[in-house]
Amino acid sequence: MAATPLGEDTYPEPLQTRERGNAGLWRVVALSISLVVIAAVFSFYGENIPADVTLTFVGLLAVAGVFCLFGLAAGLFKFANGEEKRTVSRALVDSLPYGAVVADRDGKISYVNAHYGTFSGAMVNGVPVGVSRLFAGQSEASEAVYRLSRAAKDGRTAIEDIRLIGGLGGSHTDSSRPFWYRVAIRPLPEVDGGRKPLLVWSVEDITRDRENNESAFRDLQRAIDYLDHAPAGFFSSDAHGRIQYLNSTLSDWLGYDLAEFNSGQLSLGDIVRGDGDSLLMRGRGDGEIGTEIIDIDLVRSNGTAFPVRLLHRAARMAEGELGETRTLVLDQSSAPDSEEELRAAEVRFSRFFNDTPFAIATLDTNGRIVRTNAPFSRIFKWSGEQKSLELQPLADLIGEGSRERLAKAIVNAGAQQSVIEPVDALLTAEGDHAVRLYISGSEMSAGSPERVNVYALDMTDQRKLEAQFAQSQKMQAVGQLAGGVAHDFNNLLTAIIGFSDLLLLKHKPGDPSFSELMQIKQNANRAAGLTRQLLAFSRRQTLRPQVLELSLIVDDLTVLLKRMIGEKINLGVDHGRNIWPVRADVVQLEQVIINLVVNARDAMPGGGAITIRTSNVTAAETEKFDFEGMVAADYVLIDVQDTGTGMSAEVLDKIFEPFFTTKDLGKGTGLGLSTVYGIIKQTEGFIYPVSVIGVGTTFKIFLPRHIPAVNEITAKGPAATPVRDLTGHERILLVEDEESVRNFSAMALRTTGYEVFEADGGEEALEILEDENFEIDLMVSDVLMPEMDGPTLLKHVRKKMPTLKVIFVSGFAEDSVRRDIEDDQSVEFLSKPYSLDQINSKVKEVLQAALRGSQE
8 A cells, every 4th residue: 555645635545456456447348348249239230129129228228327427426436546656755654664644633634654554444445544433442442542532633742552452453363362552643843835734643553562561571570479489588678777678488487478568667676686687787897798698596577586597798889888788598497307308499499590581600710600500501502511621711602802801890700899890792602692791799608619690681682773773873874964965066066067068159179178178077077977976875866767677778788788897707697587667767777787797897807707687576585585674575686696706794784885895995986886775775676785705796686566557658768858949038037046056057048048037045036026027937946045945935936926837956856855845736857967958958848848838
């Protein structure tokens, strides 16, 4: 389902409409043939057919015609429109992972994206319904929907989480499972033109997030349950001796109801006999943190003594004051009667130790592994087998960059220092596997080598997300910078190329200055090519998409490519059968193929082979690929394969970054592949490199399959423009804030006979229009200008001159410019930099079209 653009009252067409349209077409053809046959029968045998039969047949046709007319009026039938042209912005909105609906405060829908249509009940007879109606009939959602509806009426921002058993419309197979939806609403900025204020509704299925949160909560509850039901007591107290926590085991031993226990309700004096609480509050005399073993009696709630052994640790604050304490309580009232009972206690502790959700290891003072739990073996890929009689150091399992910090942390932990910073490290077993290590000291029984505890958390997924976010931010910033530089540079190039053209009118080929002027113009055109690369990287270049047959495009390039790669390299072309058409800019697509072939040539200095393949890839096949970010759909695949040196994983990670190159200094700008990436992305495709060192590299380009309309023509390239008379006498308003560009453009138009009025901005342009009583034939305006830009100027001009022809000039993509124009039916586009012939040709073409329109 395609997204419906703002400002239109049409709705996205369901995906099945094409199939239904084809079936309906065959039915219409069959009916037409039947009627032709019947008409022929009446023509040849009309005299032999009784009159009453003829009248009956005519009457049936009349009844069928009246029924069809009523059906069209009632909406039972409708004429199918052509498939809506997809743009980058619509593809981006359609790829959002949540449903989006734009409507006014009264609920009239102006826009829906593709994801919204996936919700059960979102589409009724091919027409989307509002969010309030989507949740209608769901009693669990009624209150939340009411609050959202009130917020929509008031134009306020609101957000609600809705829980539904079985999901929307009960469409899920598990009807007893709860599903969660996050519904939000926010107002859009007001726009001119009398449009009602609009709001954006978003509907997101957050069931998985909720389940993950609940799973994490269950894990936490399980960890607490482990501690509560451990075969030992545990309690914690603050610096004043107030008990903050005690586990279920200890509360049972002491006879307290844990359900009635509140933090701070009991103190150490309440549960420790005599002056024993002073032993727990004093800490170590040297101020260091350590674990003390204290044999003492606790007091049950009924006043009886309870002999225990305490493993007690008191923390110190930064200022040296006593902090919270942690105390493990072992029951000494009865020793195990047999070795089997002691073994059973060890087994219970081992199960608890190995069932934790994080990795644990104990080390000796030299950082060697003494004991680990099961998650440690899984995360660190550690079998536990020692390569020698000595214990294996933990440092062998992590990357070299973190070993020094780990060694320092182990030393600090062995010295019982209170604050030890966690250590972030990569594992040697898997270079991209990240962990965070928390290290603390431990005092075990005499003779035990265990002196340091290590707790490890798996941070791999979080690190990948952080890296992807940082990379996207960097690429976006560089793209904005490249686009801005290209825009300003285009203004300079427009003036250079334009004034060169004006001078060439005065200096013919026999003139001594002619060659120098041609050199200036040629170098300016080369610089214009560089700006196009920058705009392609930032995805802001102007594309002229056409319906293309890729096999023809590749075949036409073969002669040129063979000349470029030389005789040492063999070029092969392999086309699949019945290649689907694609919609792309033929010039930019040729640039992509040429760029990849040239790179392949440079990777094979000693010769080799390059193969270009084209094939169809179905949506079912794309689901089997593991390419990141690729959406399952029908694609046409272009493979550019070489037998060169290949690329390492480090190079592949940076291959599309701007200004990154593996070529020698001065032999590459680093913009080639970033330009290729920008062109493919702007064409709504995907590109992925697959490389093996010593074997070669294959660039895989996936372009979306295009299904042409009935009257759409599949082209191989742009049509040639015939030469015309470029002179004229019309009145033209030229609006341009860049003085050099404005001077050249005015001179170019006046040279061909036009009367030109110049304005350096929107305000001055409006003043000129008022002085001339709005009697001009054409307005040529820059898009980006200070104070008042081109689209804003157009809104003011439309109030007085609704049919005026306008040419917008910009260095950015035409699609990005048109998105800012509410009514662009009479607006043409001219991209910078432009030459003398280009501006005169465009002006003549627009004026002639206006003249033909007025005559009709």
